[in-house]
Amino acid sequence: MALLEEWRAYAYDQQADQNKMQAFWADYFQKEKGVYEQLLENPDEEVRGTVKELAEKYGLDIQTMVGFLDGINDSLKEKNPIETMDEDTEVSLAFDKEMLYKNMVDAKADWLYNLPQWEKIYDEETRKQFYLEAKKMNTIIKPKKIGRNEPCPCGSGKKYKQCHGRTRELEAELQEMLAQQAQE
Numbered sequence: 083m084a085l086l087e088e089w090r091a092y093a094y095d096q097q098a099d100q101n102k103m104q105a106f107w108a109d110y111f112q113k114e115k116g117v118y119e120q121l122l123e124n125p126d127e128e129v130r131g132t133v134k135e136l137a138e139k140y141g142l143d144i145q146t147m148v149g150f151l152d153g154i155n156d157s158l159k160e161k162n163p164i165e166t167m168d169e170d171t172e173v174s175l176a177f178d179k180e181m182l183y184k185n186m187v188d189a190k191a192d193w194l195y196n197l198p199q200w201e202k203i204y205d206e207e208t209r210k211q212f213y214l215e216a217k218k219m220n221t222i223i224k225p226k227k228i229g230r231n232e233p234c235p236c237g238s239g240k241k242y243k244q245c246h247g248r249t250r251e252l253e254a255e256l257q258e259m260l261a262q263q264a265q266e
Contacts, residue, residue, distance in 0.1 A: 085133070086164050089148040113146055114153065115193055121175060122199035128176040134169040144169055153189075157182035179203055180212060187216035 093110075095103070117140045121129065131139065137147035148164075151173060155161050162173040183204070186195035200209060228235060234245035241247075 084165065085144065085148045085167055085169070086152060089145055089152060092145065093149060110146060110149060111191075111193060113140075113142055114150055115197070116140070117142070117150055118194055119197060119199060121177070122197060122203065125177075125179055125199075125203055128174060130172065130174050130176075132170050132172055133167055136173065136175070154182070157185045183209065183212050184216035184219065187213050188219060 093106070120140065129136070129139075133144060133147055133151065136142075137144050140147070140150075142150065148167075151162055151164055151167070154175065154177060155164050157177045158174065159176045159178055160174060163171065167173065183195055183200065195209075195213070204212070228242050228247070230241070230243040230247055232242050234240050234242045234247070236246055238245050243251075
């Protein structure tokens with residue numbers, strides 16, 4: 083079993099004792115915070131090494147380092163081969179600062195995006211802008227539904243039900259007929 087599979091099997095085990103998992107995640111988040119504090123001190127320095135070397139550098143066990151690599155991978159300039167990596171796989175922690183900040187916000191990891199090291203990287207206004215952009219990244223905005231008696235948005239001057247609304251109604255009828263035929 084690859085390292086990443088082992089990490090995910092343990093970290094996301096649905097049958098595990100909830101108290102044990104809560105303690106596990108609290109410990110993990112503290113360790114994760116420590117690594118980010120160090121990385122953000124020199125944000126333009128590329129940190130490279132094997133999984134084992136980086137685990138030793140940051141005082142982590144291999145499993146925790148794999149979890150960290152899994153978490154940061156979407157924020158890296160070049161993704162690591164996390165699906166197939168082993169202890170001797172060479173990895174990079176060269177991250178895109180803006181993407182990292184936004185991903186931390188998206189993950190609701192306030193203990194990370196509020197680290198004081200960010201203040202040296204981006205001013206308050208920029209961080210606020212990134213925060214708002216990150217909040218919008220996964221927001222789904224449904225388009226306003228057109229009422230049957232409203233003017234058709236195509237500009238024909240007809241009511242929606244007499245123009246494009248009628249086309250949708252016919253498409254729905256056709257799909258229903260085809261479904262009935264398929265059942266027969």
